[in-house]
Amino acid sequence: MSAAQLSKWTARAEYWVDRGFTPAYIKDKLTGLNGKMNDKNQEKYRLFGAAWGRANPGELGRM
Incomplete structure (x- = not known):
């Protein structure tokens, strides 16, 4: 993923x-x-997981 794509998808995950x-x-939405998942x-999904983990620090094990 390029830097621009990484920035775009990090913002979208947040x-x-x-x-x-x-x-x-x-x-479910990212799975074919x-x-x-490709x-x-x-x-x-990893970018979403990182953003979700920052917003829900005690619930990371629920992913």
């Missing part, structure tokens, strides 16, 4: 957290019909 999306919801979506 937006998702602010909107109250859960890790399960985001994982075959039940697997590499790009895995990176997006």
